[in-house]
Amino acid sequence: xxxxxxxxxxxxxxxxxxxxxxxxxxxxxxxxxxxxxxxxxxxxxxxxxxxxxxxxxxxxxxxxxxxxxxxxxxxxxxxxxxxxxxxxxxxxxxxxxxxxxxxxxxxxxxxxxx
Amino acid sequence: xxxxxxxxxxxxxxxxxxxxxxxxxxxxxxxxxxxxxxxxxxxxxxxxxxxxxxxxxxxxxxxxxxxxxxxxxxxxxxxxxxxxxxxxxxxxxxxxxxxxxxxxxxxxxxxx
Numbered sequence: 001x002x003x004x005x006x007x008x009x010x011x012x013x014x015x016x017x018x019x020x021x022x023x024x025x026x027x028x029x030x031x032x033x034x035x036x037x038x039x040x041x042x043x044x045x046x047x048x049x050x051x052x053x054x055x056x057x058x059x060x061x062x063x064x065x066x067x068x069x070x071x072x073x074x075x076x077x078x079x080x081x082x083x084x085x086x087x088x089x090x091x092x093x094x095x096x097x098x099x100x101x102x103x104x105x106x107x108x109x110x111x112x113x114x
Numbered sequence: 115x116x117x118x119x120x121x122x123x124x125x126x127x128x129x130x131x132x133x134x135x136x137x138x139x140x141x142x143x144x145x146x147x148x149x150x151x152x153x154x155x156x157x158x159x160x161x162x163x164x165x166x167x168x169x170x171x172x173x174x175x176x177x178x179x180x181x182x183x184x185x186x187x188x189x190x191x192x193x194x195x196x197x198x199x200x201x202x203x204x205x206x207x208x209x210x211x212x213x214x215x216x217x218x219x220x221x222x223x224x225x226x
Contacts, residue, residue, distance in 0.1 A: 004157070033214075040122060041218065041219070042203050042205075042216030042217055042218055042219050043158065043203075043216050044216070045213045045214065045215065048213075056213065058213075059213070091157050091158070093157075099146070099207050099213070099214050100146060100207070102148060102160045102163055103148075103158075103160070103214060104160065105150075105157030105158045105159070106157050107155070107156050107157045108156075108157050
C-alpha cells in the first residue's frame with residue numbers, strides 16, 4: 001500500500017475488555033514499531049519487530065500488552081483486561097532498516113477505555 | 115479528529131515569515147535525529163533527518179541545524195504557510211541504540 005494502515009481508527013472498550021489493534025506496514029518494510037501517544041505528549045516506544053522477530057519489547061507497560069507479527073508483515077497489538085490508563089493513541093510505524101532509516105507512521109488507533 | 119498537543123509550547127508566526135522550532139535533546143551519544151510534523155488526527159510525518167557527522171541539512175523550505183556541543187537541534191521553515199500549522203517533534207536515536215525517542219513537541223500556529 002501507499003502508507004502504513006491501522007485499524008480500527010477508533011476503539012471504545014469497557015474496562016476489563018480485551019482489544020486487538022491491527023497494523024499493515026508499508027510493503028517491503030522489514031522493521032515495524034509500536035508507539036503509544038498520550039494526549040499532549042510525544043510518542044513513546046512500546047516494541048519493535050525485525051521481520052517476525054520481536055527484538056525489543058522493553059516499552060510495553062505491563063504483561064497485559066502483547067504484540068505479534070507472525071508472518072513478518074501485518075502486526076497486532078493486543079491489550080488484555082484494559083484499564084483507563086490504557087487510553088491513548090496507538091501508533092504503528094515501519095521502516096526499511098530498523099531505526100537507522102526514517103520511520104513512517106500510520107494515523108493510529110485512538111483507544112478510549114471507559 | 116482528536117487534538118494533539120493541548121498543552122504544548124506554542125509558536126505563533128505570520129504567514130510568509132520564517133519559523134524556527136527548537137529542541138534540546140538529552141543523550142550526548144545520540145547520532146541520528148529526525149523532525150516529525152503531526153497534524154490533528156494523524157500520525158507523525160517525516161520531515162527531515164540529520165546524522166551527527168553533519169551540522170546542517172537542507173530540504174525543501176526546511177533546514178535542520180545540529181549543535182552537538184550544547185545538544186541542541188532546530189528546524190527552520192522558510193516562508194511559513196498555513197499548511198505548516200501542526201505539532202512538531204524532534205526525535206533522537208542513540209549510537210547503537212534501538213529506540214527512537216521523541217521530545218515533547220512544539221505547536222506551530224500560522225496566522226494568515
